[in-house]
Amino acid sequence: MKPTDSELEILQVLWQEGPSTVRQVNERLAQNKDVGYTTTLKLMQIMHEKGLLTRLEEARSHVYAANVSEEETQSTLLERFVDTAFRGSASKLVMHALGNHKATPAELDEIRKLLDQIEKQP
Amino acid sequence: MKPTDSELEILQVLWQEGPSTVRQVNERLAQNKDVGYTTTLKLMQIMHEKGLLTRLEEARSHVYAANVSEEETQSTLLERFVDTAFRGSASKLVMHALGNHKATPAELDEIRKLLDQIEKQP
DNA sequence: TTTTATCTACGAAATATTTCGTATAAAAAA
DNA sequence: TTTTTTATACGAAATATTTCGTAGATAAAA
Numbered sequence: 001m002k003p004t005d006s007e008l009e010i011l012q013v014l015w016q017e018g019p020s021t022v023r024q025v026n027e028r029l030a031q032n033k034d035v036g037y038t039t040t041l042k043l044m045q046i047m048h049e050k051g052l053l054t055r056l057e058e059a060r061s062h063v064y065a066a067n068v069s070e071e072e073t074q075s076t077l078l079e080r081f082v083d084t085a086f087r088g089s090a091s092k093l094v095m096h097a098l099g100n101h102k103a104t105p106a107e108l109d110e111i112r113k114l115l116d117q118i119e120k121q122p
Numbered sequence: 123m124k125p126t127d128s129e130l131e132i133l134q135v136l137w138q139e140g141p142s143t144v145r146q147v148n149e150r151l152a153q154n155k156d157v158g159y160t161t162t163l164k165l166m167q168i169m170h171e172k173g174l175l176t177r178l179e180e181a182r183s184h185v186y187a188a189n190v191s192e193e194e195t196q197s198t199l200l201e202r203f204v205d206t207a208f209r210g211s212a213s214k215l216v217m218h219a220l221g222n223h224k225a226t227p228a229e230l231d232e233i234r235k236l237l238d239q240i241e242k243q244p
Numbered sequence: 245t246t247t248t249a250t251c252t253a254c255g256a257a258a259t260a261t262t263t264c265g266t267a268t269a270a271a272a273a274a
Numbered sequence: 275t276t277t278t279t280t281a282t283a284c285g286a287a288a289t290a291t292t293t294c295g296t297a298g299a300t301a302a303a304a
Contacts, residue, residue, distance in 0.1 A: 005206065008207065010208055012206075012209065012212065020240055022168060029137075035205055047230050057217075064192055067196070072209055073207075074208060074214075074218055075218060075222055077203075077207045078207070078215070078218055078219060078222065079222065079223075081199075081203055082219065082223065084127065084130055084131070084134075085130065085195075085196055085199045085203075086196060087134065088223070090219045090220070090222070090223030090224075090225055091223075091226075091229035091230070091233060092196075092218055093196075093200070093215075094216050094220060094225075095232065095233065095236060096196055096197060096200050096234070097200060097204065097212045097215055097216050097219075098212070098237070098240065099218060099236070100197055100200065100201065100212070101201075101204065101212030101213075102212075103193070103212055103213040103216075103234075103240075104213075105241065106211070107133040107213035108240060108241055110217065111216055111217065111220070111233075111237065112215065112237055114217060114220055115220070115230055115234055115237075116231060118220065118225075119227065119228060119230055
């Protein structure tokens with residue numbers, strides 16, 4: 001299941017803040033862009049229909065939570081992205097990412113360890 | 123300039139095959155999915171309007187070419203992707219990419235060299 | 245020459261995504 | 275109790291993207 005751009009923004013909020021009401025999510029989104037309450041509401045309703053979100057209807061304000069993990073979503077999106085933008089070459093993507101963005105020495109170390117692990121595997 | 127998914131597919135063909143006619147591009151796309159000739163034509167006309175493609179109108183069949191490089195497009199898309207899907211953490215994306223996809227030992231070596239270079243920089 | 249094939253241009257339908265207004269209900273405040 | 279605020283639901287407008295049909299021009303084949 002590939003979330004749209006707007007849906008991904010909402011998932012990001014829920015992953016970071018945990019289960020939230022529409023108002024909470026909307027206020028978070030409104031920090032970065034102009035977006036009306038009912039717009040966020042509608043999107044979250046659609047996401048709920050799609051199974052992307054769960055919701056508790058106990059209180060008057062429903063509480064929504066992500067029903068897909070950040071990790072698995074990242075994997076799904078990454079796979080598609082590697083295919084469409086990098087012709088399936090993950091290493092090319094990695095080179096680009098390391099070249100353009102700054103990573104801390106600690107992060108670089110982590111990556112190096114991961115390389116070791118991968119190369120050790122039979 | 124962010125190409126849409128369909129536009130990116132066309133750019134991929136042009137990057138790989140070099141300057142091509144609409145028919146050539148369409149036949150290439152048709153190998154993977156069901157797509158009509160005029161659909162491809164229209165898309166390429168739009169891309170030309172947007173400045174994504176150049177075209178030679180000398181012959182009856184116009185010859186189109188990518189007007190953006192693969193590298194710069196990859197960088198543009200990657201930056202956005204890191205932000206939206208990985209909250210800006212390039213190293214997280216790298217870990218995911220290395221973890222999920224298989225890279226050849228040679229590619230891993232290249233990545234390692236790049237890490238060396240980056241760490242050596244003052 | 246007449247017919248057939250192939251090309252561009254372009255409007256518009258089809259589909260996907262995003263945005264918002266309005267109706268209605270319930271809670272909170274006055 | 276009456277008014278105001280704050281929810282949800284939902285249709286539909288607005289926008290973006292993709293797809294295709296048709297008209298008209300030109301080249302190729304018959």
